[in-house]
Amino acid sequence: MASGVKPRVKVPKTAAAGDEITIKTLISHKMESGQRKDGDGNLIPRSIINRFVVDFNGQNVIDVTLEPAISTNPYFQFDATVPESGEFTFTWYDDDGDVYETTKKIAVS
Amino acid sequence: MKRARTYASIATVVAAMSATAVVADADGDQLVVNGEIKMVTEAAAADHLENLDTVYSGWRFRADETQAFQMDDFDNPAMIFVEKAQEVWDTAEGSEGKACASCHDDSESMKGVRAVYPKWNETAGEVRTLEMQVNDCRENQMGAEPWNYTGGDMANMVALLTTVSRGLPVSVAIDGPARETWEMGKDIYYTRYGQLELSCANCHEDNYGNMIRADHLSQGQINGFPAYRLKNTKLNTVHARFKGCVRDTRAHTFKPGSAEFIALELYVASRGNGLSVEGPSVRN
Amino acid sequence: MKLTRRDLLVMGSVGMGLTALGVTPAMASLTDDEIAKITGGAEVGAGDLVVTAPEIAENGNTVPIEVSAPGAVMVAIFADGNPTPAVATVKFGPLNPTHAASTRIRLAKTQDVVAIAQMEDGSFQKAKANVKVTIGGCGG
Numbered sequence: 001m002a003s004g005v006k007p008r009v010k011v012p013k014t015a016a017a018g019d020e021i022t023i024k025t026l027i028s029h030k031m032e033s034g035q036r037k038d039g040d041g042n043l044i045p046r047s048i049i050n051r052f053v054v055d056f057n058g059q060n061v062i063d064v065t066l067e068p069a070i071s072t073n074p075y076f077q078f079d080a081t082v083p084e085s086g087e088f089t090f091t092w093y094d095d096d097g098d099v100y101e102t103t104k105k106i107a108v109s
Numbered sequence: 110m111k112r113a114r115t116y117a118s119i120a121t122v123v124a125a126m127s128a129t130a131v132v133a134d135a136d137g138d139q140l141v142v143n144g145e146i147k148m149v150t151e152a153a154a155a156d157h158l159e160n161l162d163t164v165y166s167g168w169r170f171r172a173d174e175t176q177a178f179q180m181d182d183f184d185n186p187a188m189i190f191v192e193k194a195q196e197v198w199d200t201a202e203g204s205e206g207k208a209c210a211s212c213h214d215d216s217e218s219m220k221g222v223r224a225v226y227p228k229w230n231e232t233a234g235e236v237r238t239l240e241m242q243v244n245d246c247r248e249n250q251m252g253a254e255p256w257n258y259t260g261g262d263m264a265n266m267v268a269l270l271t272t273v274s275r276g277l278p279v280s281v282a283i284d285g286p287a288r289e290t291w292e293m294g295k296d297i298y299y300t301r302y303g304q305l306e307l308s309c310a311n312c313h314e315d316n317y318g319n320m321i322r323a324d325h326l327s328q329g330q331i332n333g334f335p336a337y338r339l340k341n342t343k344l345n346t347v348h349a350r351f352k353g354c355v356r357d358t359r360a361h362t363f364k365p366g367s368a369e370f371i372a373l374e375l376y377v378a379s380r381g382n383g384l385s386v387e388g389p390s391v392r393n
Numbered sequence: 394m395k396l397t398r399r400d401l402l403v404m405g406s407v408g409m410g411l412t413a414l415g416v417t418p419a420m421a422s423l424t425d426d427e428i429a430k431i432t433g434g435a436e437v438g439a440g441d442l443v444v445t446a447p448e449i450a451e452n453g454n455t456v457p458i459e460v461s462a463p464g465a466v467m468v469a470i471f472a473d474g475n476p477t478p479a480v481a482t483v484k485f486g487p488l489n490p491t492h493a494a495s496t497r498i499r500l501a502k503t504q505d506v507v508a509i510a511q512m513e514d515g516s517f518q519k520a521k522a523n524v525k526v527t528i529g530g531c532g533g
Binding site: 020033035054055056059060061062063064065066067068069070071072074075076077078079080081082083 | 454455456472475476477479480481482483484485486487488489490491493494495496497498499500
């Protein structure tokens, strides 16, 4: 992992079958845009999270392509339908090749 | 005009909103975090404040969207840094092989600490800020390297310590052995610095509620620190902010951890006595 | 073609006119180009697509926005005054009930946040919101 990058997700622990739930996600990442210059006047190269994918039991919920205009510590909030118990997987892809992943289980009554 | 009131009542009094509120003052919104923690963002000014009747948290001066960031611990980007500090809290470091948790157990046990800092340390014979105390523990109890006073590690840890005191009233002591330091801080607060010859009071006491360019001036309270600033998307500590403010008057600014800023922090904290410990907050 | 003084005057006034309208030809056309890549030049109408953003951003570094695109398979978001207008592209999967997303973006200056949604039936919708980005107080 690139240093200091930490994902954080908020998913309800339980839901009724077919419920629509709201999911919040955050990942600590500098999102170096490629527009900034260093002390010597050289452009600092772009280095961002460029993609964010959320699946549930193998089916896709959302697939985001991020550009440098997404703020530092990228935040996304969206909804998901929960048809059955299972696991959400959250995957962030970094320009530098690193991949960050976290999962969250949900129990459906 | 102020009337005399007992010091104890300040912690519990929330001043009623005046129906004839001054235009461009703090807005009338309420701050409840996670639907649970009721923050006092408005309180009767402490006795020692001669020129203010009511003190307001900086939260009240921010736009609705910025305020919303702080109302849920998940929306608050500062909290991911608190989580990082929690991991550090539990991790052993230094020659003694201890973690913060080794002596202090759960970080929750630190509830109440933030609310009374900066404070006089009898053994050390000086006023201590939270940062100084953290480094004292690190060096003398853990045998670990002290952290950079305004660096990320320190900011994160102070944010964690602040989180566990949220909702408690700020209550720093200004009498007794701390008095001299407090007086020094008060002097600095009212001194004009720099090419622009501005004192803290010029903006934060005389002009809170007004606009400076497109910024809505607050009272400059620090009950919300460390603050996650949208401007630099990171946690900012009190001394880092003081340094920036003095620099913005186009003066040679004081150093974080300096006697001047320790004194100023004690004084400014006391201006917010009665407001809730609110940090880590989200500000511009 | 020989460039007469008359030609120069006409060219000059057109450029000035465009600038007076507040449009820097280069940037607006960057966004238009990006949009054309998505739509292939097809017609773009209004619909249920909504972009929600603050009227005045407290700080251009972190501006909260929401895009709601009922019935869309994909929504592309642009900031037409940024050095590079692309902000994000959001694709909605089968388990997405509301086809909406909230995030926080960087805006270099006062501008429109523009969204283009590609609907399930292949048509396109467009919506935008204007955000004023200000210079703050001491030290910006």
